[in-house]
Amino acid sequence: MIAWVLVVLPLLAGAALLPRRARPAALTVLLAVSGALALAAVLVALVPPPVVRHELLVVDATSRLFVAVVNAVFFGISAHVGNRARQEKPFRRRAMRFARFGLPFIAFANLAVLSEDLLLGWCALEMTTFLAVPLVADDRSGDKLPISWQYFLFSTVGLTLVLAGFGCLQRALGPDVSLAYDALAANVSALASPWGRLGVALVVAGYGTKLGLFPMNTWLPPTYASAPAPVTALLGAVQFNVALVGLLRVLAVFGAEAPPGLQQQLLWTGMLSMGISTLGIVTTRDYVRLLGYASINHAGVIAVGLGLGGPAAYGVLLYVVSNAFIKAILFLTAGRVQARFHTRDARDVHGLVKAMPFSGAFLMVGTFALLGLPPFGSFLGELLILSSVVESGRLALLFPFCALLAVSFVATGRTLFPMIWGEPPVSAPATSPGRGDVLSEVVPKGIFLVALVALGIYIPAPVNALLQQVAASLGAR
Amino acid sequence: MNGVDTLFLLVVLAPLFVARWRVSLLGLAAQGVLLWYASGGSTPTFDDAWAFDLVDFLVLRAGLAPGLLYLAFRRPDVPDRNDVIPANLLAWMVVVLLVLVSFRFAGTMAPAGPESGRVAVAATSLVLGFFVLATQRNVFSQIIGALRIENAVALLEAHGEGAPVHPAARVAQLVVLAGAIGLYVWYLEALAARPAADHDDDPDVAVVPGEEAS
Numbered sequence: 001m002i003a004w005v006l007v008v009l010p011l012l013a014g015a016a017l018l019p020r021r022a023r024p025a026a027l028t029v030l031l032a033v034s035g036a037l038a039l040a041a042v043l044v045a046l047v048p049p050p051v052v053r054h055e056l057l058v059v060d061a062t063s064r065l066f067v068a069v070v071n072a073v074f075f076g077i078s079a080h081v082g083n084r085a086r087q088e089k090p091f092r093r094r095a096m097r098f099a100r101f102g103l104p105f106i107a108f109a110n111l112a113v114l115s116e117d118l119l120l121g122w123c124a125l126e127m128t129t130f131l132a133v134p135l136v137a138d139d140r141s142g143d144k145l146p147i148s149w150q151y152f153l154f155s156t157v158g159l160t161l162v163l164a165g166f167g168c169l170q171r172a173l174g175p176d177v178s179l180a181y182d183a184l185a186a187n188v189s190a191l192a193s194p195w196g197r198l199g200v201a202l203v204v205a206g207y208g209t210k211l212g213l214f215p216m217n218t219w220l221p222p223t224y225a226s227a228p229a230p231v232t233a234l235l236g237a238v239q240f241n242v243a244l245v246g247l248l249r250v251l252a253v254f255g256a257e258a259p260p261g262l263q264q265q266l267l268w269t270g271m272l273s274m275g276i277s278t279l280g281i282v283t284t285r286d287y288v289r290l291l292g293y294a295s296i297n298h299a300g301v302i303a304v305g306l307g308l309g310g311p312a313a314y315g316v317l318l319y320v321v322s323n324a325f326i327k328a329i330l331f332l333t334a335g336r337v338q339a340r341f342h343t344r345d346a347r348d349v350h351g352l353v354k355a356m357p358f359s360g361a362f363l364m365v366g367t368f369a370l371l372g373l374p375p376f377g378s379f380l381g382e383l384l385i386l387s388s389v390v391e392s393g394r395l396a397l398l399f400p401f402c403a404l405l406a407v408s409f410v411a412t413g414r415t416l417f418p419m420i421w422g423e424p425p426v427s428a429p430a431t432s433p434g435r436g437d438v439l440s441e442v443v444p445k446g447i448f449l450v451a452l453v454a455l456g457i458y459i460p461a462p463v464n465a466l467l468q469q470v471a472a473s474l475g476a477r
Numbered sequence: 478m479n480g481v482d483t484l485f486l487l488v489v490l491a492p493l494f495v496a497r498w499r500v501s502l503l504g505l506a507a508q509g510v511l512l513w514y515a516s517g518g519s520t521p522t523f524d525d526a527w528a529f530d531l532v533d534f535l536v537l538r539a540g541l542a543p544g545l546l547y548l549a550f551r552r553p554d555v556p557d558r559n560d561v562i563p564a565n566l567l568a569w570m571v572v573v574l575l576v577l578v579s580f581r582f583a584g585t586m587a588p589a590g591p592e593s594g595r596v597a598v599a600a601t602s603l604v605l606g607f608f609v610l611a612t613q614r615n616v617f618s619q620i621i622g623a624l625r626i627e628n629a630v631a632l633l634e635a636h637g638e639g640a641p642v643h644p645a646a647r648v649a650q651l652v653v654l655a656g657a658i659g660l661y662v663w664y665l666e667a668l669a670a671r672p673a674a675d676h677d678d679d680p681d682v683a684v685v686p687g688e689e690a691s
Contacts, residue, residue, distance in 0.1 A: 056645055119642060123649035130656045137667075145671065149664050153619060156657055157610065160626050164603065167634040178641040194586055 002044055003057045006037060006067060006110040014103035026099035027082050033103060034071075034078035037110075041071035046462045058116040058181070061469035062252070066113045066245050069321055072451075073237045073328045074106045076444035080332045081230045083441045088339065098135060098230055105131040105234065109242045118169075118179040121246055122162055125210070128239055129155040135231040136223060147226040154219035158209025161202050162246070168199030184253045192259065200262055203250050204269075210243035211299040214272040221280060224292035225344065229335020232288070236295050236327040244302070244320060248474065256310040256475030263307045267397065270303030274404045282411040287346040288334050290415055291327070294370055297408050298323050304401065305385040308392050310475030315384025317467050322369065322377035322455050325448040329366040332445065333359050337419070346415045351424030358442050360420050362449075367416045369452050371409050377455025478594030485511045485632065489602045489625070493572060493609075498550060498559035501621045502543040508602075508628045509539025515595075516635040529647045534631070537654050542624060545662045550617055552669070561609050561618045568612065575604045595632065602629035616668050620661045627654070 013033045017026050044059065045068035052059040081102075085095035108127040115121035129152065137148035166179055172195035177183050190196055209216040224232045251258065273296050280293035298319070305316035336359045341349050352360030369376040382405070389398050454460065459467070468476070478486075485508065492504035513519070513534035521527060562568045583597030606629055609622030 056643065117643055117646050119646040120649055123646065123653045126653045127649075127656070130653075130660060133660060140667065140671075145664075145667055149616065149668060152660060152664070153610075153623060157623055157626060160623070160630055164630045164633060167630055170634065176641070178643070198586070 002040055003052070003054065003059050003063075003114050006040060006044070006071070006114065007057075007107050009033060009107075010037060010103040010110070011107040014100065014107065017100050017103070023096055023100075026096040027085055030078050030095075030099035030103065031082050034075040034106070037071045037106065038075035041067045041110075044068065045466060053116060053182075056116055056120060057111075057114040059114065060473075061466055062245060062248060062473060063114045065317070065321070065466050065470050066241055067110060069324050070109055070113065070238045070241055071106065073233070073324055073448075074102070074109075076328050076448060077230050077233050077237075077332065078102070079444045080233075080335075080441060084336075084339075091339075094138065094228055097138075098228075101131045101135050102230075102234065105135075106238070109238055112242045113245050116180050116182075118166055118181070118184070118249070121249070122159065122166070125239075125242055125246060126156070126159050128242060129159070132231065132235060132239065135234070136227045138228055138231075142226075143222075144226050147222045150219045151223040154209060154216055158206045158216055160206070161209070162206030165199045165202030165204075165206060168195045168202060170199075172196035172199055181249055181253065184250075188253055188257075191253070197259065197261055200250060200259075201265055204247065204262065204265055207243050207247040207250075208269055208299075208303070211240060211247070211302075212273070212296040213269045213299050213303055214276055215269075217273060217276065217296050217299075220296055221284075221289045221292035224295065224331075225286060225289040229288075229331055229338070232292075232335070233328050233331040236291075236331055237324045240295070240299075240327075241320065241324055247306075248470075251306060252473040254475070255473070258309050258475070263309060266303045266307030267394075270300045270305075270307055271397070271400060271404075273297070273300030273303065274401070274408075275300075278404045278408045278411070281408045281415075285346050285415060286344045287349070287416060287419065288331075288338065288344050290346070290412065291330055291334060291370075294408070294412060295327060297404075301382065301385060301405075304397070305388070306474075308385070308388045308394075310471075311391060312385050312388035313471040313474035313476040314467060315381045315388060316474075317381075317470055318377050318455055319381030319385065321467075322381055322452055325452050326366055326369045326376075326378060329362055329445050329448050330370060333362045333366060337363070341425075346419050348425075349419040350422035352420045355424035362445050363416065364420050365449060367412065371412060372405070375456040376452045378452070380456050478597070479591055481511055481515045482594045482598045485515070486598045486601060489598070489605060490572070490576075492621075493562050493605065494569070496558050496560045496564060498555070498557070498617060499547070501559065501561055501618075502547050505546075505621070505624055505628070506539045506543040508625075509534050509537075509542070512538060512628060512631050512635055515632065525644055525647075529644075529651065532651055533654065537651065537658065538624075538628060538631070541655070542658045542661075545658065546617075546620065546665065549662045549665045559615075559617060561613065561621050563612055571608065572605065575608060576601050579604055599629050599633040602626075602632060616665055620665065623661070627657075 010033055013029050016022055017029060045064040081095045081098050085092045105128050108124045108131065112121045112124035112128065115124060133148055133152050136144070136151050138144050169191070170179060172190050172193045173187050174190070177187050191200060212220040224236065227235065254262070277293040277296035277300060281290055281297065284290050284293065302316055302320060305312040305319065336356065337349060337352065338344055340356060343349065352363060369378050372378045372382040389401060488504045488507040488511065492501045513530060516530045516534060518527065518530050518534065562572065579600035580597045582600050583593050587593045587596045603626060606622050606625035609625060610619055613619055613622060
């Protein structure tokens with residue numbers, strides 16, 4: 001029942017905001033609904049029912065974990081949007097647009113995570129792409145329209161590849177088997193056929209496009225750099241995880257017995273994505289674009305972790321959940337910085353700690369987490385993946401993996417840290433934040449930060465149990 | 478290879494060599510009709526699956542997509558000629574090679590029977606769709622490439638054995654297809670309406686920028 005609420009409530013709220021006369025209430029509705037969704041999703045995650053299967057939806061460990069993550073992040077983004085709309089008048093129009101499209105977006109994101117049927121989940125993910133298009137295109141100024149076209153085209157073609165993969169899987173399974181997860185798991189031997197292997201490869205490549213994996217990743221940095229900050233956070237921290245769930249569902253069918261071809265595909269695309277993104281991180285001076293490259297880098301690490309199979313699964317999940325919070329913190333903070341300094345060039349931004357104390361602090365701590373330093377969950381996740389590389393005996397992978405991480409570490413720090421220190425320019429003088437800022441801007445990011453530290457130091461038992469269940473579905477012992 | 482597959486291959490290949498935008502749209506419409514025929518639509522059963530196929534193949538792919546794109550692209554300043562692949566010998570050789578590779582691939586995946594032809598034509602259509610996307614920077618041709626890929630996937634799935642698909646998922650799939658067509662048309666109009674200074678040297682279409690464009 002509550003699973004349907006997660007889908008239907010934001011859909012109805014989005015529909016209610018369509019009439020022009022309802023628009024003044026858009027931000028209130030956005031905050032109320034996103035808060036209710038976050039609460040409901042956390043309840044679903046932490047109060048463990050047995051696996052519940054409706055006709056179309058499944059509430060299992062994977063859907064519980066990711067529904068909680070994406071709805072919590074969505075609430076944080078909504079609070080940020082509401083706060084900025086109150087403070088910056090020009091942002092108000094953008095915020096109302098976010099409410100109109102963001103609510104149905106999260107409805108379809110929840111449907112994609114909760115869907116039992118492969119095809120329905122695919123449709124829901126495609127719907128999130130459609131709803132993100134007007135948000136990415138924004139006011140159509142500058143290059144926003146062609147960049148949003150690039151995003152749409154790559155997403156659609158990538159997801160069509162997934163559909164082609166489903167077609168191949170259907171051929172492998174035969175006409176009597178539906179494309180539901182349990183049906184796939186029950187017929188896993190059929191997936192060893194050439195059609196089955198081709199189908200899985202296409203599904204991985206297609207979902208990889210949405211994750212920003214090599215080779216279809218060129219859409220990501222310009223899209224993330226061009227879209228408004230809350231939309232970038234929505235793409236990077238919500239849609240990314242929804243696409244990842246699609247991939248995890250297919251990988252979970254194999255458990256610990258992933259075919260060698262699939263492992264190789266994940267390892268290669270992961271390493272190449274890390275290589276390409278590291279090059280981008282080294283060369284760019286645009287701090288938002290750098291975060292986009294970092295997102296590709298993270299997708300690469302996740303793909304490598306998934307390619308290692310079961311032993312790395314727990315580390316991958318820690319890394320994924322941590323990254324959702326890190327991206328939300330950093331993209332939202334970068335949006336604040338851009339609004340104040342009117343530039344995306346890191347060389348023109350100084351003295352953030354003085355000019356914008358909260359944003360400076362969040363950028364600093366977020367960058368530490370992004371770089372995978374302790375005590376954050378990303379550190380533990382990365383460490384577990386790295387130890388799985390060693391345990392698996394793939395020592396040829398170890399050196400390039402560590403080298404790429406080290407180079408991206410240095411290059412990210414070299415670009416982002418100088419923004420924090422020094423004297424702020426006269427065009428962006430120091431200000432003291434008001435009480436409203438603390439409540440609606442700092443609290444959600446602060447909660448994300450607490451969650452990040454908790455994931456690295458002490459994971460509460462229910463969360464740990466949930467992570468272990470999802471890891472077990474991916475073959476972890 | 479049966480008659481429908483042969484015709485499908487023809488309507489996939491012909492618009493590549495007849496560089497007219499109206500022919501490209503006609504090719505898409507013909508693909509929709511042939512998909513409907515290949516899925517068994519010509520022998521009406523009047524059940525859910527038949528109705529879904531009718532809407533999917535005849536209404537959306539054969540009618541709505543090429544029709545709306547025609548209305549959106551038909552402007553006095555748009556020249557008749559529109560290459561969906563580069564008009565040179567190398568590109569034509571690549572097309573021939575891709576067709577050969579696709580047929581070879583089909584021989585491996587479905588070694589015998591009528592399925593081999595269907596797989597070969599679907600694979601040909603898929604890789605040629607990607608070839609169009611890879612070689613074109615103008616939006617109209619990219620839309621044609623994307624729709625060709627979608628039709629190729631539909632042909633791969635249209636093997637008439639009636640795999641069990643939940644009606645809700647089938648309805649959602651139709652909504653997604655209609656949404657994609659709507660957005661293609663919107664982009665075609667919106668990008669063409671941008672100020673001339675924002676366009677590339679190609680007069681009738683807007684251009685997707687590369688990395689430099691943020």
